Amino acid sequence: MELRQLKYFLKAKELLNFTEAAAALYISQSTLSQQIKQLEDELQVPLFNRIGKRITLTEAGNLFALYAQQSVNKASDGLQFIKDLNNLETGKIAIGVTYALRHVVTKALILFSSEYPKIQFEIVFGTSQELIHKLNHFELDVILTFEEIASEAHFKYRELFTSPMALVTSSETSLIHKKSISLKEVSSLPLALPSSGFSTTLFINKAFEKDNLNPKVTIEINDIPTLLELIKTGKWHTILTKTTIENEKDLHAIPIKGQNMTRTAMLISLKEVYEKKAVKAFLNMLMENLK
Amino acid sequence: MELRQLKYFLKAKELLNFTEAAAALYISQSTLSQQIKQLEDELQVPLFNRIGKRITLTEAGNLFALYAQQSVNKASDGLQFIKDLNNLETGKIAIGVTYALRHVVTKALILFSSEYPKIQFEIVFGTSQELIHKLNHFELDVILTFEEIASEAHFKYRELFTSPMALVTSSETSLIHKKSISLKEVSSLPLALPSSGFSTTLFINKAFEKDNLNPKVTIEINDIPTLLELIKTGKWHTILTKTTIENEKDLHAIPIKGQNMTRTAMLISLKEVYEKKAVKAFLNMLMENLK
DNA sequence: TATAATCAATCGATAAAACCGATTTAGGAA
DNA sequence: TTCCTAAATCGGTTTTATCGATTGATTATA
Structure with a gap:
């Protein structure tokens, strides 16, 4: 069972006509027939009655459609959600800050939130050591602190100002x-x-x-x-x-x-961890604001 | 996006180890890598961070997993539901009866319901003409009536008794x-x-x-x-x-x-319409009961 | 009533893709 | 360093999704 087959089935259910459904799906009627058949084989029950050249839904087809629709919907919801995430319409930014730099963060935060009000923030104050520990445990996206004595290879450093x-x-x-x-x-x-x-x-x-x-x-x-x-x-x-x-x-x-x-004030993040769109945007705004 | 890929992704998310996940899925590690990559390409966002040889979930991965899981669940719920339908643990039987034959139906109905209590019934009394009309409009699974003068080709007739x-x-x-x-x-x-x-x-x-x-x-x-x-x-x-x-x-x-x-009392049903498991079982019981 | 049009199923061939094993790359452990 | 391990990549194979053409059967129509 694949989403493709469920989508085919739902379109066929909607139009009750394989030829039209196939056209609407931009596939051949032959393909649709075969994929429906495959789905029926897997369920071990016909989804359509073939009455002459007409088709109607069976009881099983009618009931199964509910689940098929929901499965397809959830998948497309997931896709939509990821798109929103990329458009900064959702998501969460976790920032660690040493107290010394709190004004830098709050200024950027206020500015960013008015432009992207849907993005959530978690601000963690702490010592550099505490924050670096959290960063290493993926609890923070980025930290703001002063330069460390020893720089580590798996960190990405961005200087802000002195x-x-x-x-x-x-x-x-x-x-x-x-x-x-x-x-x-x-x-x-x-x-x-x-x-x-x-x-x-x-x-x-x-x-x-x-x-x-x-x-x-x-x-x-x-x-x-x-x-x-x-x-x-x-x-x-x-x-x-x-x-x-x-x-x-x-x-x-x-x-x-x-x-x-x-x-030197710095941004520190993990080199090999995907940087969220929202974090990227926030840091850009923060750095822009320092100029 | 296919259910296959979502299942792969969820297993990888669960084990946080491509090699083990691939083994659990009975596919090669190579295949898993490729399918995950394909999914990531489609979503245009990484689902996993590749930190050295370790992998962790990205924010997107973590959030997308909720949808992926639900999509997979709905599909498997559908499958399970159809299985139940085949095992007579759900479903509905619609029977048309001419009044003359009501005792035949009620006796079978009582017997059948005690064996398959989850099956729903809809009993429609009416004249032969009315019932045949409903049968032709797929409102009934089967009708019980006396023999018709003219038999029609698209009906399936089963004699019961005289x-x-x-x-x-x-x-x-x-x-x-x-x-x-x-x-x-x-x-x-x-x-x-x-x-x-x-x-x-x-x-x-x-x-x-x-x-x-x-x-x-x-x-x-x-x-x-x-x-x-x-x-x-x-x-x-x-x-x-x-x-x-x-x-x-x-x-x-x-x-x-x-x-x-x-x-002659007869069962009449549509020749080319799939006969539900529950209907089959009910009619068998009804006929058995007449002997 | 014959004829044409329509629709789903089927067949054979092709293109796409899922998949595998082997290899590469690179991190982590000894 | 060297070894071990895990993910990525590569090339080749198998599977399968897909198509066009055809068949078989029903419905519409002339």
Whole structure:
């Protein structure tokens, strides 16, 4: 039993005339006869009565038609659904973002959703490690994060922009007039940093180590909004990429001096996994929006 | 898109391993690869990600699988349904009966229903002409009636039994002691007959004509139960086949003398129309029951 | 009533395609 | 590295879907 045969049968049922049905199907009458016969052989029951040159449906034919129609419909529904998927009329995008890049995503998200309102989103915030783990387990389509120390062969990397590492401080402190600040100066300030799992912390700790500096880290915290809350009190300072506090009114970012004190924001996805049409479109819009 | 391909795809989806799926489907891995590829080409989207030697489902694959599964299911449901039909676990039998033969049908009906309780029945009582009309319009599978004057080529006839024409009279009348009665005697009695559309009436009127007799028909009526009601009063007599009043307690049948005074009960069906399994089984049981 | 037209079935031939085995390619394991 | 394994690819074979022509039978019509 094949969909082809079911379609032939349904057309023959509709027209109750093999010759016309064959014409409507763009096949020869001979072919139609044979395919119907084959279907009947498989079901071991005639679907049509052959009364002289006329045909009528048998009971079996009439009842079987219901199932045949549904089978054909489901298949064509599936085809239609895939087409919708390609036209961005359905589908889901799962994005992982490190907190530092949340503004980049939200801006693109708002724009994209107004153009393709039917596309669903799942946004996952987390550390780079967490997100990469999810990416490897096919739970995410793409992640937005800063460059990794070691690049992996099965990932596809797309650079977005660079952002300097910066001392983040309350707008109220006396530091805000400085154009830039050295790592040594930073190390003497009371610091509250993201937990060691965060890539920014990993990155900056390496820099301190290299310069043999001992920063005064009094707080480690794994939630950035809470961290920013603390910084706003003026009692602590922290170190983040400048992008992270782009839209924060009460905070100020002072770039840190040094050659390697900039980081590159990247898109990371799996090289060999088919990239959904919707994801492609979203990423294009996101990158376009950065220019 | 063919059911074959959908089945292949679903098996591959289930095992996530082309080699194993091919083995489970009793086809070569090469064939499976090709058929999946063909399906993907038609949908214009990959269903599987090929990550090294592993495969995983794409979003499209995962969503399409729902439709594929339903399409396959509907087709196999159809097949199963037809099998049930052949096993008499479903289906409908439409029988036309002339009133005279109702006991024959009801007896078989009760017996058959206890063996095949899932089979539906539609019983249509009517005159031979009415029933034959319905038979020709495929509204009935088979009819039970007495032999027709003219047999038609596109009908299939099966004889059941013969039954004498009889004068039917109330059990109270003085006639009940007679073993038989002549047509001439009958013609002198007050008669209530079925309407002229009934084959029994057509039949007996021809016999009267042949013998140049003028029967005293005071009532014609097209409903047999009402007719019998009238006969029970003893005021009238009627002429029916003996079978007609088989189970009537208050009535008595006296066979009419003469060579052609018996009628043959028959099954009539359409020659070139497929006879349902259920109908076959029912008619077998009916005929078996007459022995 | 003969004749023509029509329709489904059948036949033989052809083109299409499903399928297989062998080979290639490449990832993953030892 | 080398071996093992899984999917893709290639070339050839078998199967089958398809066609055109014909047959057989029914219906319409002249």
